[in-house]
Amino acid sequence: MKLLVVNPNTTASMTAKIGAAARSVAAPGTEIEAVNPAMGPVSIEGFYDEALCLPGLLTEIAAGARRGAEAAIVACFDDPGIDAARAIAPFPVLGICEAAMRMAGFLGHRFTIVTTLPISLPAMDGLIRRYGMAERGRARAAGVPVLALEDRASGAVEKVRAEIRRAIAEDGAECILLGCAGMADLARDLTAEMGLPVIDGVAAAVKLSGSRAKVIGVEPALASDAQQSLRAGHVVRIAAESAASTVADGLRTQSIGALNFEHLTKYLDGVVTVAEDEILRAMRQIITGARLMTEPSGAVTMAAWMFHAAELPSSRKAVAIISGGNADPKQVAEVLEGR
Numbered sequence: 001m002k003l004l005v006v007n008p009n010t011t012a013s014m015t016a017k018i019g020a021a022a023r024s025v026a027a028p029g030t031e032i033e034a035v036n037p038a039m040g041p042v043s044i045e046g047f048y049d050e051a052l053c054l055p056g057l058l059t060e061i062a063a064g065a066r067r068g069a070e071a072a073i074v075a076c077f078d079d080p081g082i083d084a085a086r087a088i089a090p091f092p093v094l095g096i097c098e099a100a101m102r103m104a105g106f107l108g109h110r111f112t113i114v115t116t117l118p119i120s121l122p123a124m125d126g127l128i129r130r131y132g133m134a135e136r137g138r139a140r141a142a143g144v145p146v147l148a149l150e151d152r153a154s155g156a157v158e159k160v161r162a163e164i165r166r167a168i169a170e171d172g173a174e175c176i177l178l179g180c181a182g183m184a185d186l187a188r189d190l191t192a193e194m195g196l197p198v199i200d201g202v203a204a205a206v207k208l209s210g211s212r213a214k215v216i217g218v219e220p221a222l223a224s225d226a227q228q229s230l231r232a233g234h235v236v237r238i239a240a241e242s243a244a245s246t247v248a249d250g251l252r253t254q255s256i257g258a259l260n261f262e263h264l265t266k267y268l269d270g271v272v273t274v275a276e277d278e279i280l281r282a283m284r285q286i287i288t289g290a291r292l293m294t295e296p297s298g299a300v301t302m303a304a305w306m307f308h309a310a311e312l313p314s315s316r317k318a319v320a321i322i323s324g325g326n327a328d329p330k331q332v333a334e335v336l337e338g339r
């Protein structure tokens with residue numbers, strides 16, 4: 001997966017730090033491209049800088065899309081331009097503030113954002129409300145300018161550390177969110193030092209953006225229009241007699257549509273076909289074992305898992321999507337009796 005990470009300020013040393021943090025948690029096979037605009041503010045402190053960074057940020061999102069990015073992260077804790085970026089990007093766009101808050105939600109009840117200067121607090125307070133977390137978290141400022149984080153001798157890290165200690169003592173925080181992308185390199189050490197999760201939004205966004213899941217389509221061997229099309233590289237039309245004879249009536253299609261073909265080509269990792277008796281045996285297993293009503297078309301995924309495991313990616317966890325419960329009661333009775 002090609003993951004674009006945009007630092008919306010123009011400080012290249014911060015972009016390098018953000019890129020390194022992203023790469024350190026990326027799944028194998030994820031290619032991280034960390035960029036920043038050529039023009040705009042050197043750091044984003046408050047609403048004015050936020051507004052100024054937008055043209056550069058959106059230019060980078062559009063350029064990343066042309067280079068084939070499959071997801072993007074806006075690596076600034078104010079989540080600037082996130083709605084505009086989503087409006088122009090043909091892929092998911094994650095903000096690091098939202099990602100960090102979602103991650104915090106999985107870890108505990110109360111969190112505190114420790115950001116840079118008080119000028120950034122109104123934006124962060126607004127984001128806490130926007131993401132529905134007002135009852136669970138608050139933001140504090142450590143009193144460090146963003147660019148002080150680029151200078152080890154500035155004492156910025158000590159101030160961040162002291163503010164985290166205050167958040168733990170005074171807010172009862174169960175986890176801390178580092179409220180600036182320029183703090184991305186601090187999360188690991190501070191987690192160990194503070195004895196609670198200290199979340200970097202860049203790492204949280206990388207983790208939330210990528211899935212290691214492989215998506216496999218399943219269809220009846222008698223109606224394998226998707227499999228044949230993907231193998232041929234163009235939409236293939238199969239014989240009506242064959243497609244019409246599968247018990248999986250919801251999958252009796254002679255050909256997939258052009259849009260489906262484009263979508264499946266892009267997102268599917270393979271197609272497995274199943275035999276008629278396998279579909280019926282899977283249907284029986286789902287109804288009796290999982291107590292779920294399924295029609296034959298809904299049972300094809302389970303049939304693939306039960307009878308074609310060798311053709312599926314090896315994994316510890318497989319998920320079968322069972323879609324469709326519009327089964328004829330007479331047919332269900334026959335399936336349950338094994339007829």
Ligand code: 5HY
Pocket residue numbers: 009042043044045046075076077078115116117120146179180181182
């Ligand atoms: C950030 N500013 O993550 C924010 C943090 C802040 O340039 N990158 C910036 O202070 O609002």
